[in-house]
Amino acid sequence: MLRAIGRYSLSIVHELGDFALFTGQSFRSALGARRLGRRIARAGFEQGVRCLPVILIVGMFTGLVLGLQGYYVLNRFGSESLLGTLVSLSLIRELGPALAALMLVGQAGSALAAELGIQRNTEQIAALETMGVSSHAYLITPRLLAALVVYPMQTALFVTVGLWGGSLSGSLLLGLEPGVYWSSVEHAVKAQDVRECIIKAVTFGLLTISLCAYHGFNAHRCSSATGARAVSASTTRAVVQSSIIVLAADYIITSFLV
């Protein structure tokens, strides 16, 4: 029993180290990469433009629900005028970065893990290496660098749409004066909140995209399956672990920044 626990703990430490080396090598590869700008633009399109509809839809519904729930709770204390404060701080500090990251994991992260897994299976990654092309520089680095820009942008969009959703719920449906709502938003949000939001978005982007890339890139090392099943298993693991790490990192960052 003890031996099994020890072996499992060692395997986790080994994988964490391997993941750290993988991420480090991906950043290091940026130094010698050719035509990196184009690859970043393409990765930005994949992560940004393709994920835009889901970000806008989920952001809008999150704002609508927050506005609705917030209004009824605040109404009990006669504080409906603070609806803007509640919606804006909830979105900017917590829900915006976390939910946007989860949506990006579901859409861009899973696609990345599956794509890399298939490329590994069909020897496309090995082909790059035989051509003298760094597979990290060509496949991983552009995605990681794009994520550092795309995640904060998508989070900002999510928050903006969510604020409008809150306004729709509070003002249009429940009769709160729009000026009161937006004024409380303006008074509530401080530079520190925006900074916290951006730090979280960048961290989530770095962690989730590198984790999804790591699992897809190493799909051939999957011990429980081979071939298409290995791609499926590594994609599932990438999405599950990325989702957990977003929430865990959210807690850690919040406890340091608050």
Place this chain on the structure above:
Amino acid sequence: MGADSNSQLLRIEGLSKRFGQNIVLDGASLNVPHGSLVTVLGRSGAGKSVLLKCLADVIRPDAGSIHFDGKPLTIGDALARADFRRRCSFLFQSNALFDSLTALENVALPLEQTTDLPDKEIRERSLEALRQIELEAHQDRYPSQLSGGMQKRLALARAIVTRPELVLFDEPTAGLDPLRRNAVFAMIAKYQRQFGFTALVVTHDLTEALIASDRVALLDKGRMCFEGTPAEFSASTVAMVEDFRDSAEALGRTLAAIRRGEALQSEDS
């Protein structure tokens, strides 16, 4: 085997590789002269693809040495390895084409990522490579929209666009019918002469290999049990070579024996 080492572009000595308890290469040695087409024959699972992947650095050998153009390719010598990769191309059994890139983008990829050539020149050289293998009309198609033979040619175009000195072919005719097998071997021989590269092909197609190759080697149980010209292969008395060479006759003898057995059974009944 005793060829002058200066005339060899590639010299492999005592290459060994094992996966767990399974010994795949057990001291394999091979010489590949400049400008020649050398074929390594062997049964399925003999270690032919592993040999090529050790050369291409996809798999790291456990022991042995590889000399390219007289210089050793030492593990950890990044400069020598980079030079080797620049001068060598690998054509995978599965073609390993990028399915999200068009034919032209596939061919342009190694130039874009390993050279500082301007975009215009990369495009011209890629189109030229496509033209030479008669695929220019299909430049905007994706690999999945091309036939198996076209994909093989596209993979070859990608392999030769960097003007390599050595091209490694991993089972280029695997899974093809006899007519296509002939066509692929003819294509390799034609372009090998046209572009002047040295070709190392691994296959188990004996007839085509003997016709198209300058030299032939036979890999068995991880070792080269024969190395020489096709004429020497045809005359060899090495047991494994005879088995390989006479496999069709052996099949005929087995079938004849089976038929005789059936005849005896019908007489008994």
